Amino acid sequence: MKKDFGDMIPLAPDFAAERFTEVFTNGLLARHLGTYFTCAEVNHIADVLHSNGSAEGAQLWLNAHFWECDEISGHDVYLASVFELPEKSAA
Numbered sequence: 001m002k003k004d005f006g007d008m009i010p011l012a013p014d015f016a017a018e019r020f021t022e023v024f025t026n027g028l029l030a031r032h033l034g035t036y037f038t039c040a041e042v043n044h045i046a047d048v049l050h051s052n053g054s055a056e057g058a059q060l061w062l063n064a065h066f067w068e069c070d071e072i073s074g075h076d077v078y079l080a081s082v083f084e085l086p087e088k089s090a091a
């Protein structure tokens, strides 16, 4: 019989955050997916990674996302930290 999430013991939040950070601090993954997420979604990914000790991971996702981002103003908190702003915002 198939179990649903209500029957399962959840991971400890710290362990789940650690696992998420390990898997998502990945430049190739960020490059492949970063342009598909909305500004808010990428900001939240960056928040989680940064708050769990991976500034590198946060940077990877923001840089990857910014190449296709049409709402740079949606990232006010992070603009100063981005290394690879697209040309459309460099002017």
Ligand SMILES: [Zn+2]
Pocket (backbone or CB within 6 Å): 038, 039, 040, 065, 066, 069, 070, 071, 072, 074, 075
């Ligand atoms: Zn954006």
